[in-house]
Amino acid sequence: xxxxxxxxxxxxxxxxxxxxxxxxxxxxxxxxxxxxxxxxxxxxxxxxxxxxxxxxxxxxxxxxxxxxxxxxxxxxxxxxxxxxxxxxxxxxxxxxxxxxxxxxxxxxxxxx
Amino acid sequence: xxxxxxxxxxxxxxxxxxxxxxxxxxxxxxxxxxxxxxxxxxxxxxxxxxxxxxxxxxxxxxxxxxxxxxxxxxxxxxxxxxxxxxxxxxxxxxxxxxxxxxxxxxxxxxxxxxxxx
Numbered sequence: 001x002x003x004x005x006x007x008x009x010x011x012x013x014x015x016x017x018x019x020x021x022x023x024x025x026x027x028x029x030x031x032x033x034x035x036x037x038x039x040x041x042x043x044x045x046x047x048x049x050x051x052x053x054x055x056x057x058x059x060x061x062x063x064x065x066x067x068x069x070x071x072x073x074x075x076x077x078x079x080x081x082x083x084x085x086x087x088x089x090x091x092x093x094x095x096x097x098x099x100x101x102x103x104x105x106x107x108x109x110x111x112x
Numbered sequence: 113x114x115x116x117x118x119x120x121x122x123x124x125x126x127x128x129x130x131x132x133x134x135x136x137x138x139x140x141x142x143x144x145x146x147x148x149x150x151x152x153x154x155x156x157x158x159x160x161x162x163x164x165x166x167x168x169x170x171x172x173x174x175x176x177x178x179x180x181x182x183x184x185x186x187x188x189x190x191x192x193x194x195x196x197x198x199x200x201x202x203x204x205x206x207x208x209x210x211x212x213x214x215x216x217x218x219x220x221x222x223x224x225x226x227x228x229x
Contacts, residue, residue, distance in 0.1 A: 004154075031216075042116075042202050042220025043155070048213070088154055092216075098143060098162065098209035099170060100218070102154030 003027070004091055006103035014111050015081060021074045021106045023089035030092055032065055032072045033100070037086040079110045114138050116221035118203050124227045125193040133188040133224050135203030143206045144186040145218065146170075146178065148199040155202060161186055162209070193228045200225050 007022045023032070031050045035043035047056050049065035049072060056063045060083075062075040076083055086107050090100040119134045137144065142163050147155040147170075157170030161180040175197060177189040186205075190197060201224045208215040 006154075009152075040222070042204070042223055044220070045217045048216065050213070090154075092209075098145075098160050098168075099157055100155075101171075102156070104152070104154045 004089055004101055004103035006087075006089060006106050008106060009104065010107050010109075012109040012111065013079060016078055019076050019079055019108070021087055021108070023072045023074075023103050025070050025091065027091070027093070028069050029101075030069070032069075033090045033092075034063055034072070034074055035088040035090065037088060037105075043088055076108075079108075081110045081112050084108060084110050116203055116205055116219050118201075118221035118224050120224060121222065122225050124229060125190075126229060127193060127195065129193050130189070130191050131193070131226075133190075133201055133203075133226075135186045135188070135221060136184050137186075137203075137205040137219070138184065139205060139207070139219065140183060141205035141207050141219075142183070143209050143218075144180065145204040145206075146176070146186070146188045147202045147204065148172065148197075149202060149223075150199050158188065158201075190226075195228050198226060198228045 004025050033048045034046045037043040047063045052067045052069045054065045060077045064073050086105045088105045089103045116137045145160045146158040149155045156172045158176050159178040161167045164180050164183050167178050180186050203221045204218040206218045
C-alpha cells in the first residue's frame with residue numbers, strides 16, 4: 001500500500017512569514033497533486049506536478065516535485081490569513097489517477 | 113453549471129439502518145469517485161467508476177456498494193450502517209484519469225456528514 005506522509009500536521013504562524021509543507025513517501029508516483037480544503041467544503045485542486053524535479057509557481061505558492069518522484073513540497077511566501085486551510089497532497093501511480101492516495105493533511109493557520 | 117452536487121448534507125443513522133448517498137455531476141465527466149474523510153485525516157477512496165456501468169473498488173470498499181447507470185449519477189449505498197462508517201463522504205468527478213495533466217482534475221462536491229449511532 002502506498003503511503004504519503006505530510007509534515008507538519010499543524011502549523012500556526014504570523015502573517016508575513018514563510019512556510020514549507022512536506023509530502024513524503026517511500027513509493028514512486030507518476031504525478032502528485034496539491035489540494036486546499038476549506039471547512040465544510042470539498043478539496044480544490046491547486047496544482048499537479050508530473051516531472052521529477054518540476055517546480056510550479058502559483059502566485060505566492062511554490063510547488064516542487066522531488067527528482068525521484070517520491071516527495072513534494074509546498075512553500076508559501078509572505079503568508080496571508082486567506083491562506084488558512086487544510087492542505088492535502090495526493091499521489092497517483094503509473095496505472096493512472098483513478099486511485100489517488102492522499103496524505104493526512106496539514107492544517108495551516110495564518111494569524112493576522 | 114452546478115458541478116458536483118451531493119445529498120443529503122447531513123444524516124444521522126442508527127446502527128443497522130441503510131441509506132443511499134446521492135451524487136450528480138453535470139460536467140459530462142467519465143470518471144466519478146467516492147471518498148470518506150475521517151476527522152484529522154486525508155481522504156480514502158471507497159469506490160470509483162470509469163464510465164456508466166463500470167465500477168471498481170478503492171482502498172476501503174467494505175460495507176459499501178455503488179452503481180453507475182448514467183454518466184451523471186453515482187450513488188453510494190450503505191446497507192448495514194456501523195459506527196465505523198461515521199465520516200464525511202465526498203463525491204468527485206474528473207474528465208480523465210491518465211495521471212498526467214489538467215484533464216485529471218477531480219472536482220469535489222460539498223460532502224455529506226454522516227453519523228451512525
